[in-house]
Amino acid sequence: MRFDGKPVRSVVSDNDRELTTVTLAVPATVGRHTLSFAYRGRIEKVPAGLFAQDYRDRQGVAGILLSSIMEPTDARRMFPCWDEPAFRATFKLQATVRADWGSVSNMPVERRVVHGSLATTTFRRSPRMPSYLVEYSAGHLAHISATSRGTHLSVWAVRGQESHGNTALADARQILSDYNEYFDYPFPLPKLDSIAVPGGFPGGMENWGAITYDERALLLTPASTLADRQHVFSIQAHEVAHQWNGDLVTMGWWDDIWLNESFASWMAAKETAQRHPQWHWWLSQDANKESAMAADSRTSSHPIQQHVTDELQANNAFDADITYRKGQAFLRMLETSLGEDTFRTAMRRFMKRHAYSNATTADLWNALSEASGRDVGALAAGWTEQPGFPLVNVEARCDASGARSLSLSQARFLLSGTAVPGPRWTVPLQVRSGARGSAQGLMLLQDGQNVAAGRCDEALSLNADAVGYYRVKYDPATLAVNTKQFARLGDGDRIALLDDQWALVESGASPLASYLALVAAMGTDLVPRAWEQISTALETIEYAERGMGGHEAFATYARSILRPEFDRLGWNAGLDEPADVQQLRRALIRDLGTWGDQGVIDGARRRFTSFAADHRSIGPDDQPVILSVVARYADASTFQQLHELARMTRDQSERTRFFSALMQVRDPELATQAARIALSDDIPPQVDSMRLSLVFELAPDHQQLAWLTFSQNSRALLKPHVLYGPLIAAQDMPRNFWSGVPLAELESWVRSHVPAEMATDIERGMEAAQFKLAEKATLVREADAYLH
Ligand SMILES: [Zn+2]
Numbered sequence: 001m002r003f004d005g006k007p008v009r010s011v012v013s014d015n016d017r018e019l020t021t022v023t024l025a026v027p028a029t030v031g032r033h034t035l036s037f038a039y040r041g042r043i044e045k046v047p048a049g050l051f052a053q054d055y056r057d058r059q060g061v062a063g064i065l066l067s068s069i070m071e072p073t074d075a076r077r078m079f080p081c082w083d084e085p086a087f088r089a090t091f092k093l094q095a096t097v098r099a100d101w102g103s104v105s106n107m108p109v110e111r112r113v114v115h116g117s118l119a120t121t122t123f124r125r126s127p128r129m130p131s132y133l134v135e136y137s138a139g140h141l142a143h144i145s146a147t148s149r150g151t152h153l154s155v156w157a158v159r160g161q162e163s164h165g166n167t168a169l170a171d172a173r174q175i176l177s178d179y180n181e182y183f184d185y186p187f188p189l190p191k192l193d194s195i196a197v198p199g200g201f202p203g204g205m206e207n208w209g210a211i212t213y214d215e216r217a218l219l220l221t222p223a224s225t226l227a228d229r230q231h232v233f234s235i236q237a238h239e240v241a242h243q244w245n246g247d248l249v250t251m252g253w254w255d256d257i258w259l260n261e262s263f264a265s266w267m268a269a270k271e272t273a274q275r276h277p278q279w280h281w282w283l284s285q286d287a288n289k290e291s292a293m294a295a296d297s298r299t300s301s302h303p304i305q306q307h308v309t310d311e312l313q314a315n316n317a318f319d320a321d322i323t324y325r326k327g328q329a330f331l332r333m334l335e336t337s338l339g340e341d342t343f344r345t346a347m348r349r350f351m352k353r354h355a356y357s358n359a360t361t362a363d364l365w366n367a368l369s370e371a372s373g374r375d376v377g378a379l380a381a382g383w384t385e386q387p388g389f390p391l392v393n394v395e396a397r398c399d400a401s402g403a404r405s406l407s408l409s410q411a412r413f414l415l416s417g418t419a420v421p422g423p424r425w426t427v428p429l430q431v432r433s434g435a436r437g438s439a440q441g442l443m444l445l446q447d448g449q450n451v452a453a454g455r456c457d458e459a460l461s462l463n464a465d466a467v468g469y470y471r472v473k474y475d476p477a478t479l480a481v482n483t484k485q486f487a488r489l490g491d492g493d494r495i496a497l498l499d500d501q502w503a504l505v506e507s508g509a510s511p512l513a514s515y516l517a518l519v520a521a522m523g524t525d526l527v528p529r530a531w532e533q534i535s536t537a538l539e540t541i542e543y544a545e546r547g548m549g550g551h552e553a554f555a556t557y558a559r560s561i562l563r564p565e566f567d568r569l570g571w572n573a574g575l576d577e578p579a580d581v582q583q584l585r586r587a588l589i590r591d592l593g594t595w596g597d598q599g600v601i602d603g604a605r606r607r608f609t610s611f612a613a614d615h616r617s618i619g620p621d622d623q624p625v626i627l628s629v630v631a632r633y634a635d636a637s638t639f640q641q642l643h644e645l646a647r648m649t650r651d652q653s654e655r656t657r658f659f660s661a662l663m664q665v666r667d668p669e670l671a672t673q674a675a676r677i678a679l680s681d682d683i684p685p686q687v688d689s690m691r692l693s694l695v696f697e698l699a700p701d702h703q704q705l706a707w708l709t710f711s712q713n714s715r716a717l718l719k720p721h722v723l724y725g726p727l728i729a730a731q732d733m734p735r736n737f738w739s740g741v742p743l744a745e746l747e748s749w750v751r752s753h754v755p756a757e758m759a760t761d762i763e764r765g766m767e768a769a770q771f772k773l774a775e776k777a778t779l780v781r782e783a784d785a786y787l788h
Contacts, residue, residue, distance in 0.1 A: 002036045003028070018073070018311060020080055037080050046722045047201040049077025050136060055198035055686040057158055058650045065139035065158065066097070067197045067212055069205050072254060072314040075131035085250050086358050088128040093136060096120040102141035104156055106134065106209040108191050126208070127188065128356050130250050135207035137195050148173045149180065152191040157219060158198055164219035168194060171233050175240045178271055183244050184348045185355065192243070194218060194236070198652075199686030201722075204235050206242030206264070213239075216652055223651045225621040226579050230272075230279060237268035249354040254308040256361050258384070262304070262327020266335075269328060279579045283529040285328075286466055286495055290533075292325035293389065293469070293503070297415040298771070300764040301387040304330070305361060313757075319727075329469040330383045336467045337428035337441055338372045346371035382425035383469070388412045390425045391471045391509075392444060396478045398456035404433070406460075409447040413471050415771055417508040430464040435488040439464035459485040463500070465492030471500045473509065483514075487523025491530065494522075498533045505782075506775060512541075512782035519561060524568075528580035535562060535591050541783050542595060543700070543739075544776040550784040555595045557787055562588050563597065571603060586625040593629030604629035612641065620653065627661035639670045647682055656690060659683070663697035671702045675709040679716075689720040692728070696736050703740020710737075711749060730754045730761035731768070738769035739776070 001011045003024050013020045022035065043066065044051040053065045068078065076083040093105050099119040103109070107124040126134075142159040145152060146169055153172050155165030172194060180186050189209040196215035204213040217235045220228060245267070246260040273281035295301060304327050308314050335343045350359070350367040361384065365377035383389070391413035396404050412423050427444035433454025439461075442451060453460060459482050462472045474482060482489075482497060489497070501518055504510035519534055526534075538558040545551040566588040573582050592600040608630040610617040618626055631642055639662070646658030659682075662674045678694035695717060699706035710717060710733070718725040734746050746769065750762050 001038070004033050005036075018076060039080060041078050044077060046720065048722050049074040051200065053197055053200045053686065055158065056684050057160065060650065063140055063158065065137065065141070065198060067137040067139075067195065067200065068135055068207075069201055069212065070134055070207075071132040071205060072257075073132070073311045075134055078134070078136075081131045083131050084253070085130040085132060086252050088130055088250070088356070088358070090125050090128055091131075091134055092123065092125040093134075094120060094122045095136060095138065097138045100140070101138050102143070102156065103136070103138045104141065104193050104195055104210055105136045106207060107189070108152070124190075129208050129247065133206070133208045133247055135195075135205075135210040135212060137197070137210070137212065141195075143193075144169055146170075146173055148176050149186070151176060151187050151189075153193075154191070155194045155196070155218065157196040157215065161196065161215070161219060164221050165194070165196065167220050167229070168218050168232055168236060171236050172240065174275060175237050175271060178275070179240060179244065179267075182267075182344060182347070183351050185244065185248070185351045187243060188248055188355070189243075192240075199689070202689065204239040206239045206246055208243065208247040211236075211239045211243075216656075221651060221653065223620045223654045225619075225624075225653065226582060227621070228653060230276075230579065233276065234268050234272045234281075237271040238264045241267035241271075244351060248356065249351060250358045252358040252360050254314040255305060256359075257308075257314075258304045258323045258327045259359070259361055259364060261324045262331055265324045265328035266331040269332075280527070280529070282332075283491065283495065283527060284580055286499070286529050287532060288325045289329045289466075289469065290499055292321045292329060293471075293499075294415070295321035295764075296326055296388055297413050297503070297507070298764065298767050299414060299416065299418075299420075300760060300767045302760070303387050304384040326469065327384075330380075333428055333467055333469050334368075334376070334380070336430065338368065338374070338376070342372045343368070379426045379428070382423070386423050388414070388423060389470050390423075390427055390444075391473055392427060392429070392462060394460070394462060394472060394474045394478060396453070396456065396460070396475055402455050402457060404453050404456045404458075404460070406451050406453050408444055408449045408451065410444060410470075413503070413507070415503070415507045425470070427470055428468070429462050430467055432461045432464040432490075432493065434458040435485055435493075436490060457481065459489055459493075461489070461493040461496060463493075463496040465490070466496035466499065467492070468496075471503055472496070473500070473504060479514065483517050483521050486518055486521040487525075491527045494526070495530050495533060498530055498537075502533065502537050508778065512779065513786055516786055524564075526565075528584035531562075531565060531584050532587060535587050538562070539591060539594075540775075541779050544779040545783065548780050550780060550787065553787050554783050559592060559595050559597050562591055566592060566600070571607075582621060586622065590625045590628060593625075593632065601629060601633060605633075608638075612645075620657075623654075624657045624660065627657060628664045631661040631664040632666050634665050634667070634670065636670065639665060639667075639673070643673075643677065643682075646677075652687070655684075656687070659690065659694055660697055663694050664701075666701055668702065668705075671698060671705055674698060675702075675705055678709070679713060692717045692721065696732065699736045703737060707737050707741045714753065726754050726758055727761060730758055731765040734765040734769035735772075738772045743769055743773070 001008050009023045009025045011022050047069050050068045053067060055063055057063055073083055075081055095103055096118050097103060099114050099117055103121040105123040107126050110122045110124045112119055112121045140159045141156045142162045143154040143156040144162050144165055145154040153169060155169045157165055176187055191209060193210045195210060195212045196218045197212050198215050202214055204211055204217055217231055220232060241264040242260060245263045251257060251259050269281060269285050302322060304322055346367040350364055354363060365380055368376040390410040393409045395407045398404055412420050429442045429444055430439040431442050431453060432439045460478055498518060501510060501515045505512050505515045542554060542558055545554045569585045589600055593604060604626045607618055607626050642658060642662055646655060649655050662677060665671050665674055675698060678691050683691055695706055695710050718729060721728055730750055733750060737746055747766055754762055
């Protein structure tokens, strides 16, 4: 360790505090100095810092791939650095590995020298960037390449697999050229690599110029599904958006991580919707918005922007529902309110102004305020600086001629139903009067605000096209008109009404009958997202009814709602059938199968018999649902057969499907075997992380067994989930086991396994479990009364 070439007095590393203190021999003068370190690091076994990933290739041969993941605070595991996003630095990497290995980093190779069995690769110096974006991967890698307006694009994969990256490579070209245009700022590095890592961490990591992906999110094989295909496009759209927002312009500190994540999520959805109109992407994103709103309607929710003081909190700031999904929905609502062109102008200004530098949320609001001439900071504060969102109350009045005027007010919406006075939002409403009229923007600023809105006999939507991140409660007369005309409303308006009315039922603010009345009035031309909303609601009630006297009656009713749509769609997809329709068919098969529809169960069994003889007889997309219906009612020999299939396959996606299906089995003895399988060596090392999902999949039907399996093996099951382990323990656990394990037992387990600093996460998990228990009682009572 030297300071300007001279020895220092001391270097002390405190691993617990992740801090190295250097004491100089003499005080430093003001000005530039150079610290040089010689140091040894460790190659990690888990994906944190530079890590080694074990895998078996398609021939079953074992291999090792080196890769890295630094975000948020693991670059320090690889080298000493000022490991915070505001300290941008240039990086120049040199690596010596086996000569038959490929090496990839953020920048192109400057030179490569082979000496005997080893090769030393030197990469070009990077521009100024944060340490959490440094990347290095090496192994038996091969690549395919293309060029897009001077940028060299490659997809890297374990040798022999690279051709499975063809679709991803074509996607990357499209996305890069669209973003060059959107930001009006050309991609700043000479090359952009995408590296398929065989397992290790889920999803992707936006390292500048060298994005790493779990191979399942990047490579497509003949066994891949349409959902895999959509994932490959949308996740690239997300990670490539980060190359600008995140990498070129970085948040100053982890408080503003939402700026990176929400923006990339919103931009990815916009890009996916634009490039693949047949996927009806925004309608399908409504499910993500609902998931965010469910989390955000609890008292323990948190603001999008939250204070982060240390490493642990930085890890926990990556909250999918609030950081990613609420942020995405808010940005979409804001874009709709300000206008697409204004929004883009502001983004261009923001990029140019802060390129190679750091920015805060306030900087983004300033750019948007300048472009729109409105005080965006004031509007946004309610949505990003406080938790939750408003319930907009609508009271309509009719004059003698039938003209309608509305009196509007707001309060925070909570699933617990308790009203909390205080928080207020500036709500950018989109109002539509009449089933098909055009929508008008309207800012809700104060309670009692009055506004004229068409005629009293017309349907009314205050969340036209379901763009808004708020809920609406209509007075009984207006709801009655909306219900009567429900079948004639536009798709987005129907979806918004179903979402809101179901949430009002869950919060106790409206009776279940008001929601089921919409279901009864739905007509025959619902879009898939509306059906998905209905099927999810029916699933919730059916699960609540399990073990109760009214279960059979409810299952019969639920089947009668979905069966006509399934009869209309049939078992087989038509030519050029849109993706969301195909997904709907599968959801219907799954629900009808689970709820005991004998025709569907028999149909699935027939298809499985053909499948066992010839795997090509069921397409990869249909396999999961057919396998799961068959597995649910499997006897010992069918279970054995599925297990054999799971063990034999070399295809990652197929393997996941078979193991997952095994967990659906209803027979208690076979379920015990399934639990053993989830822990066994049948699961290859690169998908270690799958074990936990398998145990969770066992949970709905076998609470005690899954709980014992989880609690007795929690250390091993959580180990592969380095970054998210404590979060999963705090939150997913209560959500998976609330119906069969006493809450006190769950809570004491969580408290003894999760660091005390995560008290709010623990509270969140337990609040969700308590809510589910209370909801079960209400739903069962109201469903029984409705069907009586
Ligand atoms: Zn991201």
